[in-house]
Amino acid sequence: MRFLDAARARLRLLTGRKAESRMDEEFQFHIEMETERFIRDAGLTRREARRRALVAFGGVEKYKEELRSERGLAWLTGMSLDFKLGARMFVKSPGLSIVAVIALAVAIGAGAGYLEVINDLYRPQLPFPDGDRIVGIRNWDAGTPDDRAVPNFLAWRQSARSLTDISAFRPFYRNVITSNGESEPARGAAITSSGLRVTSVQPALGRLFTEAEEAPGAEPVVLIGHDLWSKRFASSRSVLGQYVWLGKQRYRVVGVMPEGYGFPINHAFWIPLVIDGASTQAPIKIFGRLADGVGPDAAQSELRSINGSTGSNHVPRIEPYVSSLLSDPEDAIERKILYSFNLFFVLLLCLCGANVATLVFARTATREGEITLRNALGATRARIAGQLFVEAFVLTLTAGVTGLVVASLALGGVEKVIRGVGGSIPFWWNATIGPATLFYTLLLITLAAAIVGLVPAIKATTPRLQSRLRQAAVGGFTPKFGRVWTGVIIGQVAITVLFLCALVSLGWNFRTGRYGAASMSFDTGNYIVARVEHDDSAFSGDLTTLEQQLRRERWIRSVAFTDRVPGSDYPNMAIEIAGGPPVPPGEQGHWVRDAAVTTNFLETLDVPLVSGRPFTSSDAGRNVVIVDQSFVTNVLKGADPIGRRIRQRWNADEPELGPWLEIVGVVEALTVSGSQAHRKVVYRPTAAREMEPVVATIRVTDDVGNIPARLRAAATAVDPSLRLTNIRTLTEVTEAGRRVFALFFRLGIAITAVALLLATAGVYSLMAFTVSQRTREIGIRAALGAAPRRIVTSIFSRAFKQLAAGVVVGGVPGVLLLVSGAPEVAAGAGILPGVARFLAVAGLMLLIGILACVTPARRALRIQPTEAVKAAT
Amino acid sequence: MIRQQTDALRGSLDLLVLKTLSLAPMHGWGIGQRVQQISQGVLEVNQGSLYPALQRLEKDGLITSEWGTTDHNRRARYYRLTPAGQRALGDEVANWQRFAAALESVLQAG
Numbered sequence: 001m002r003f004l005d006a007a008r009a010r011l012r013l014l015t016g017r018k019a020e021s022r023m024d025e026e027f028q029f030h031i032e033m034e035t036e037r038f039i040r041d042a043g044l045t046r047r048e049a050r051r052r053a054l055v056a057f058g059g060v061e062k063y064k065e066e067l068r069s070e071r072g073l074a075w076l077t078g079m080s081l082d083f084k085l086g087a088r089m090f091v092k093s094p095g096l097s098i099v100a101v102i103a104l105a106v107a108i109g110a111g112a113g114y115l116e117v118i119n120d121l122y123r124p125q126l127p128f129p130d131g132d133r134i135v136g137i138r139n140w141d142a143g144t145p146d147d148r149a150v151p152n153f154l155a156w157r158q159s160a161r162s163l164t165d166i167s168a169f170r171p172f173y174r175n176v177i178t179s180n181g182e183s184e185p186a187r188g189a190a191i192t193s194s195g196l197r198v199t200s201v202q203p204a205l206g207r208l209f210t211e212a213e214e215a216p217g218a219e220p221v222v223l224i225g226h227d228l229w230s231k232r233f234a235s236s237r238s239v240l241g242q243y244v245w246l247g248k249q250r251y252r253v254v255g256v257m258p259e260g261y262g263f264p265i266n267h268a269f270w271i272p273l274v275i276d277g278a279s280t281q282a283p284i285k286i287f288g289r290l291a292d293g294v295g296p297d298a299a300q301s302e303l304r305s306i307n308g309s310t311g312s313n314h315v316p317r318i319e320p321y322v323s324s325l326l327s328d329p330e331d332a333i334e335r336k337i338l339y340s341f342n343l344f345f346v347l348l349l350c351l352c353g354a355n356v357a358t359l360v361f362a363r364t365a366t367r368e369g370e371i372t373l374r375n376a377l378g379a380t381r382a383r384i385a386g387q388l389f390v391e392a393f394v395l396t397l398t399a400g401v402t403g404l405v406v407a408s409l410a411l412g413g414v415e416k417v418i419r420g421v422g423g424s425i426p427f428w429w430n431a432t433i434g435p436a437t438l439f440y441t442l443l444l445i446t447l448a449a450a451i452v453g454l455v456p457a458i459k460a461t462t463p464r465l466q467s468r469l470r471q472a473a474v475g476g477f478t479p480k481f482g483r484v485w486t487g488v489i490i491g492q493v494a495i496t497v498l499f500l501c502a503l504v505s506l507g508w509n510f511r512t513g514r515y516g517a518a519s520m521s522f523d524t525g526n527y528i529v530a531r532v533e534h535d536d537s538a539f540s541g542d543l544t545t546l547e548q549q550l551r552r553e554r555w556i557r558s559v560a561f562t563d564r565v566p567g568s569d570y571p572n573m574a575i576e577i578a579g580g581p582p583v584p585p586g587e588q589g590h591w592v593r594d595a596a597v598t599t600n601f602l603e604t605l606d607v608p609l610v611s612g613r614p615f616t617s618s619d620a621g622r623n624v625v626i627v628d629q630s631f632v633t634n635v636l637k638g639a640d641p642i643g644r645r646i647r648q649r650w651n652a653d654e655p656e657l658g659p660w661l662e663i664v665g666v667v668e669a670l671t672v673s674g675s676q677a678h679r680k681v682v683y684r685p686t687a688a689r690e691m692e693p694v695v696a697t698i699r700v701t702d703d704v705g706n707i708p709a710r711l712r713a714a715a716t717a718v719d720p721s722l723r724l725t726n727i728r729t730l731t732e733v734t735e736a737g738r739r740v741f742a743l744f745f746r747l748g749i750a751i752t753a754v755a756l757l758l759a760t761a762g763v764y765s766l767m768a769f770t771v772s773q774r775t776r777e778i779g780i781r782a783a784l785g786a787a788p789r790r791i792v793t794s795i796f797s798r799a800f801k802q803l804a805a806g807v808v809v810g811g812v813p814g815v816l817l818l819v820s821g822a823p824e825v826a827a828g829a830g831i832l833p834g835v836a837r838f839l840a841v842a843g844l845m846l847l848i849g850i851l852a853c854v855t856p857a858r859r860a861l862r863i864q865p866t867e868a869v870k871a872a873t
Numbered sequence: 874m875i876r877q878q879t880d881a882l883r884g885s886l887d888l889l890v891l892k893t894l895s896l897a898p899m900h901g902w903g904i905g906q907r908v909q910q911i912s913q914g915v916l917e918v919n920q921g922s923l924y925p926a927l928q929r930l931e932k933d934g935l936i937t938s939e940w941g942t943t944d945h946n947r948r949a950r951y952y953r954l955t956p957a958g959q960r961a962l963g964d965e966v967a968n969w970q971r972f973a974a975a976l977e978s979v980l981q982a983g
Contacts, residue, residue, distance in 0.1 A: 023924075025948070025950070027924070029901075030902045034920070057920045058919060058920060058922070059921065063921040063924055
């Protein structure tokens with residue numbers, strides 16, 4: 001009973017507003033009763049009686065606070081006041097607030113954005129009713145997933161009760177050919193009828209499949225996605241019942257799925273999954289919905305017992321839907337590594353927070369008198385630190401919200417970039433920030449507030465109250481920029497110098513073409529590249545027919561095939577050369593690039609022949625090769641290559657030595673810049689049907705419109721199962737590479753700018769603080785006739801030393817970066833250009849540091865001696 | 874003298890409140906007046922400090938309170954003892970008497 005009474009009493013007392021009102025009323029009653037007693041017993045006037053009553057009561061506010069403390073909610077009232085003070089400080093120090101918000105917003109926004117991307121990749125919220133109940137099912141065999149699980153799937157579907165709508169799908173690509181002859185490849189899924197029911201999404205038009213349509217021999221039907229419907233059928237409602245060709249097979253359209261629907265991943269159309277004798281060994285992906293009230297463990301146990309009863313040795317596992325789509329167990333390790341990268345963003349936040357903390361410390365130091373007095377009047381160290389923490393929280397909260405907004409915009413931009421380069425996004429991806437990321441952001445905000453607020457607070461509220469009171473009385477300030485803060489400022493400057501060096505190195509190499517996309521030695525605008533694929537069992541020809549068909553087009557001059565886009569990274573190969581030069585010690589062989597090309601490839605690209613002879617049509621498959629000029633320079637050291645023989649040495653992938661190949665010709669390098677310039681390419685004449693992958697390189701004569709459609713129509717005319725994808729001009733290929741590099745470069749500039757801003761602000765704060773601290777000394781020295789130059793030198797010598805120390809600390813790795821990464825060093829031209837660039841960076845940093853000191857220096861020189869002495873007293 | 878009384882009173886304020894309320898329910902001002910009256914002016918309760926004590930005792934479930942009306946038709950918060958408070962009072966009185974007896978023994982010792 002006592003417990004219940006106490007609980008009820010506590011509950012009443014906790015209701016803040018009611019408790020406050022009750023307190024006010026009780027106190028008022030008490031004071032009125034006491035007032036009347038004084039009037040009655042002592043004959044005082046009402047005014048005097050009330051005064052005596054208040055004195056007799058004691059401090060009304062003091063007892064109110066005590067009552068609030070007893071309730072345990074005094075901190076709440078105090079905190080609302082602290083937030084108001086924090087907002088006031090935010091507005092009062094606009095410079096510090098802007099610098100801090102920018103720096104922390106970058107760190108918090110980057111961390112939040114990164115986590116959102118990773119979560120959307122691995123732990124997304126499926127946008128369906130009870131989406132978390134949709135799970136993947138995989139068979140595991142001795143630690144490796146085995147997707148050849150058709151017999152298991154059939155047994156589970158028949159017997160399992162812990163899962164509803166157990167379904168399967170198999171992804172594939174096909175040319176989607178409409179009745180007007182237009183052909184374009186798209187990604188589809190052969191899926192069981194229950195598979196689309198799992199999502200509880202109804203088609204926008206028509207219907208879903210029936211189970212009867214999964215039977216072998218049933219009429220082939222297809223559901224198409226909204227994008228396909230709007231693009232290929234002009235969103236016509238008469239699409240139902242029309243026929244489309246998927247490769248060589250005709251299908252009737254029975255429905256259209258709503259906009260944005262891409263289940264199971266990012267598919268554009270769906271056909272029934274037909275399981276017959278021929279397809280039992282083909283891999284499938286299995287999923288289902290957990291039955292009501294059933295957990296994953298129970299479902300897993302049931303599936304295991306079903307496997308056992310059918311004699312299967314595989315161990316089934318229930319996994320989150322998205323995880324089950326990862327085909328490689330190493331992806332799970334990759335996932336852990338990607339999640340652990342969050343630590344980098346936490347460290348970045350700690351770094352930015354420490355930098356901002358120096359600025360806040362300088363500001364806190366100017367409030368030393370206020371803090372000391374409050375300490376003396378009874379405010380505990382914890383209370384003051386709490387107030388400073390809340391002030392910092394206002395700052396970091398603003399930064400966190402700003403960072404989240406920027407991250408959200410950036411995520412939308414990422415989606416646009418991926419779609420722009422022809423990539424596709426999983427259906428569960430969205431650019432909105434999820435609850436997990438919001439919670440993580442709140443943690444980051446709190447961590448930042450602890451670094452920015454608590455550390456300066458603890459330094460500013462040291463226990464030596466008496467000495468602080470004395471110092472406050474004589475106008476001095478006890479907090480100093482001690483070793484810790486000195487280290488932070490030196491660290492700031494060092495990191496800025498390092499970032500600047502990295503940026504200069506990257507930018508210089510990009511400018512000279514060493515990094516970034518390759519520049520070709522010919523006009524790339526006249527060339528189209530396209531990846532050639534086909535439906536595995538449907539295509540039986542070779543690509544010669546495709547080449548002949550394409551060459552019939554008057555706007556196509558020639559067609560060649562290779563296994564990579566020209567100018568991109570060909571596979572590495574280790575070779576030995578008959579008669580030397582010897583293989584470098586510790587190396588497997590001379591590392592070169594291996595390019596499989598048709599015999600007309602070099603002629604198609606108009607690559608000039610330097611010596612020897614070009615390929616002839618009879619060279620295909622023969623043991624001859626052509627090398628490029630960089631091979632002759634870097635591998636043969638300029639010796640005549642014609643007639644020399646090379647062969648591939650063994651490695652883990654190729655356990656046998658290759659055949660000897662005779663060098664019959666030398667051509668100029670395909671690329672004149674970019675890292676590929678030193679790639680040492682060996683061209684092997686190969687038939688297109690033996691290449692994997694196959695890339696068609698097409699030289700065009702005229703600028704005709706709609707090239708992709710024309711090329712696909714030509715390929716479809718040869719064989720409907722032939723697909724041409726990623727159709728782009730070579731110019732677009734090199735530009736895409738350049739754009740990616742430019743994106744990273746801009747990101748580097750943004751991060752370096754933030755580091756520079758922080759370093760400048762840190763140096764400025766240190767100087768402003770020093771001037772404030774030594775106002776009296778400066779005034780006295782000026783009164784005694786000291787030259788302005790000497791005053792400035794003595795005041796700022798410490799700042800200069802810290803600046804110089806930071807440049808030296810950051811300069812050691814910085815100069816190594818600039819020298820080792822210099823294009824001149826790679827070309828053997830010495831280290832001086834790299835060193836010169838470092839000196840320029842160091843000079844820039846010193847100049848910016850000195851500029852940061854200008855305003856405090858001018859303030860110091862304007863200090864009037866009489867005012868300085870008066871202010872001190 | 875007054876300082877000693879204040880120190881002694883602070884430690885026994887809870888006991889005085891419980892005892893006063895055991896006689897009859899009373900509001901805060903009235904409790905202070907009654908203590909002073911019964912002790913014939915020797916014990917003067919620090920008025921403001923009464924309320925934190927009352928809140929503490931209420932939180933512990935030893936007393937309870939509700940709004941009432943005084944004889945002069947004024948709204949006031951009346952406190953009364955709960956059964957748990959009655960039992961606690963008995964324990965505190967017994968403790969106090971043991972303490973007082975022990976103190977008396979020490980003071981009487983040669």
